[in-house]
Amino acid sequence: MEPFTSTPGRRSAPVDSLPRPDADALAHxxxxxxxxxxxxxxxxxxxxxxxxxxxxxxxxxxxxxMAGSRxxxxxxxxxxxxxxxPLFGQCLARQCAQVLDGxxxxxxxxxxxxxxxxxxxxxxxxxxxxxxxxRYLILEPSPELRQRQQQLIEGLAPxxxxxxxxxxxxxxxxxxxxxxxxxxxxxxxxxxxxxxxAVQELFVRWSGSGFEEFAAPPESAGLAAAxxxxxxxxxxxxxxxxxxxxxxxxxxxxxxxxxLEAGVALLIDYGxxxxxxxxxxRTMGTLMCHYxxxxxxxxxxxxxxxxxxxxxxxxxxxxxxxxxxxxxGGYTSQANFLLACGLDELLADSDPADVExxxxxxxxxxxxxxxxEMGERFQVMALARDFAAPLLGFSLRDLRGRx
Numbered sequence: 427m428e429p430f431t432s433t434p435g436r437r438s439a440p441v442d443s444l445p446r447p448d449a450d451a452l453a454h455x456x457x458x459x460x461x462x463x464x465x466x467x468x469x470x471x472x473x474x475x476x477x478x479x480x481x482x483x484x485x486x487x488x489x490x491x492m493a494g495s496r497x498x499x500x501x502x503x504x505x506x507x508x509x510x511x512p513l514f515g516q517c518l519a520r521q522c523a524q525v526l527d528g529x530x531x532x533x534x535x536x537x538x539x540x541x542x543x544x545x546x547x548x549x550x551x552x553x554x555x556x557x558x559x560x561r562y563l564i565l566e567p568s569p570e571l572r573q574r575q576q577q578l579i580e581g582l583a584p585x586x587x588x589x590x591x592x593x594x595x596x597x598x599x600x601x602x603x604x605x606x607x608x609x610x611x612x613x614x615x616x617x618x619x620x621x622x623x624a625v626q627e628l629f630v631r632w633s634g635s636g637f638e639e640f641a642a643p644p645e646s647a648g649l650a651a652a653x654x655x656x657x658x659x660x661x662x663x664x665x666x667x668x669x670x671x672x673x674x675x676x677x678x679x680x681x682x683x684x685x686l687e688a689g690v691a692l693l694i695d696y697g698x699x700x701x702x703x704x705x706x707x708r709t710m711g712t713l714m715c716h717y718x719x720x721x722x723x724x725x726x727x728x729x730x731x732x733x734x735x736x737x738x739x740x741x742x743x744x745x746x747x748x749x750x751x752x753x754x755g756g757y758t759s760q761a762n763f764l765l766a767c768g769l770d771e772l773l774a775d776s777d778p779a780d781v782e783x784x785x786x787x788x789x790x791x792x793x794x795x796x797x798x799e800m801g802e803r804f805q806v807m808a809l810a811r812d813f814a815a816p817l818l819g820f821s822l823r824d825l826r827g828r829x
Contacts, residue, residue, distance in 0.1 A: 444727070445718050451731055458488040458730035463632050472631040474646050475639065476673070479614040482729050484567065490730055491568045491612070505719075506608050507694075507760070507800060508544035511790025515547025517767035518692070521819045522548065522603045523557040525690045528815050532602025532689060535563040535593075537609045542575030544607065549586045558589065559602060565593045596685050604682065604691040610743070611695050611735040613678070615670040616649050617711065620663045625653045628668075630726075637726040648673055661704050669704060669711035670736045676746040679809070683750025688812035690755055691747075692819075696803045697738030699828045712737035740805055741829045747809040755808030756820030757829060761801030764794055766822035 447455070462481050466473050473481075483490045507514040526532050539545055545562060552558050566572045572592060579590055617628035619641050626641040627649055644650045652671050657663060682691055697703070703712070714721050717732035725734045744754050758766075769791060776787045795801040808817050 444720055444722065447728060447731055451728075454488070454493065455728055455730045458482070458485060459637075461485055461488060462637075462729070466630075466632060472629040472640075475617040475628045475630055475670075476614040476646065478630040478637070479725065479734055482725065482734060483612065483614070485730075488730055490733060491571070493570065493730065506540055507794060507804070508547065508607070509541060510793050510800075511787065512543075512547045513769055513772055513787065513791055514764065514794055515544045516551045516772050517764045517769050517819075518544070518605065519548040519551035519555065520767045521690075521692065521763075521817065522559070522605075523552060523555045524815075524818045525603050525813060526552075526557050526559060528813060529601060529689060531560060533561045533563055533600055534559045534602055535565065535597070535600055535604045537565050537604070537606040538568075538571075538612070539564045539566055539575050540571060540607075542578040544605070545575065545579055545590060546582055546586075549582065549589065553583075553586065558586075560589070562590045563593055563597065563600075564590065565596065596681060598685065599687045600685050600689070601687045602689045604686065604689070605694075606691070607694045609695070610672070610675055610678075610693060610738045611697070612733075613672055613674045615672045615674075615713070615736045616646055617668065617670045617713070618644070618649060618653050619668040620653075620665055622665065625650045637729070639726075646673070656700070656704055659701070661701065662706055663704065664706065664709075667706075667709050669708070670713055672736065672739065672742070675738075675743060676749070679743065679746040679752075680750045682809070683747065683752050683811070686752065686809075686811045689810070690813055690817065691752070691809040693738075693743060693807045693809070694760065694804060695738045697740050697805050700739050700741035702828075703737065703739045703741075738805070740807055743807060744809075744826075744829050750809075752809040752811050754826055754829075755810035755813070756817050756824050757805065757807045757826040758820050758823055759802050759825065760804035760806055761795035761797070762823045762825075763806040763819040766819050769795065 462478065465481065481489060484492055486492055522534060536545065545564065549558065549562060564575065566575065579587055619626050619628060621641065625644060627644040627646060628639050628641055630637050630639050652673060713725065713736045714723060715725055715732045715734050717728060740757060747754060773787060773791050776784050793799045806819060808820065
């Protein structure tokens with residue numbers, strides 16, 4: 427089996443331009459590489475890409491999200507919407523308030539709360555709206571991020587701190603709102619390539635000096651069938667077409683559906699409807715890595731020190747939600763969602779006399795909603811159970827017809 431090189435031609439920062447990690451970080455990366463190599467040896471010398479990605483991100487004590495380096499903010503590798511501006515959390519709080527009011531109370535559950543910035547803003551805004559949840563639950567797999575969240579939340583008013591609880595697993599039942607901001611993109615994905623009309627899976631092995639990927643007949647359960655289903659609607663995946671597919675999202679959404687007794691799940695991420703995700707010209711997929719605020723396409727560089735992500739197929743998410751007994755409550759761009767939730771009004775409420783603070787809010791708003799920034803690249807989807815009221819965030823423009 428010949429090595430399969432998929433990275434040339436991807437538009438991103440040149441890999442050679444990346445800052446070099448310090449000695450301690452490189453030593454950490456070598457320990458993770460040895461862990462991955464040992465598992466490869468136990469599986470015939472190779473791993474499916476999704477397992478490689480899982481270890482690179484989530485290996486206990488060593489994976490990118492499970493170790494102690496700073497990921498978010500200026501000193502990290504990337505920023506998310508809650509770090510860019512509190513306007514994001516304030517708008518999200520308004521959508522939460524509508525649901526909590528309609529349910530006459532309930533809880534909020536946030537998946538992967540990052541730095542914890544979103545928790546504080548949502549609770550403060552819901553205090554102002556007189557619509558606090560009974561509990562604000564956080565499911566966070568990263569010990570390092572959980573510690574940062576706890577430190578940040580300690581600065582809230584005592585009455586708010588008491589409402590926040592950390593969980594190690596999904597609650598059996600939840601009535602209220604679940605929030606997953608940039609969660610689905612961090613799930614390990616399978617990669618595939620079409621060769622001579624047949625689907626092949628991408629695997630990873632050790633070459634002697636580094637990891638390399640190669641294509642072979644699929645071994646992962648369900649992968650070939652899932653790729654075949656992509657062509658049912660007439661999509662053409664030509665010879666050499668390479669992309670990825672998230673086989674873990676369906677079971678995750680099924681678990682979400684079993685948990686949600688009544689309320690709404692809000693999923694916010696960068697992604698496309700299926701027909702846009704698998705465009706004929708998108709021949710190299712969407713997989714991307716983030717290191718020190720530089721994006722590049724090589725997942726085998728600085729293993730354990732960089733984020734690895736893939737865009738979200740929101741058509742697949744909607745289908746999985748329906749299969750889990752939830753209805754599609756709405757689908758739109760982040761810009762449409764935030765504007766529908768009153769971003770303009772919140773921006774107008776800032777004090778123009780404080781020029782510096784006002785300009786920071788304006789600049790933050792631009793990053794959240796401009797098409798060249800996050801406004802169109804990020805999408806928002808609502809999955810609902812036993813909540814039929816039209817949702818505020820999708821009242822400006824609902825794009826579910828594109829799914």
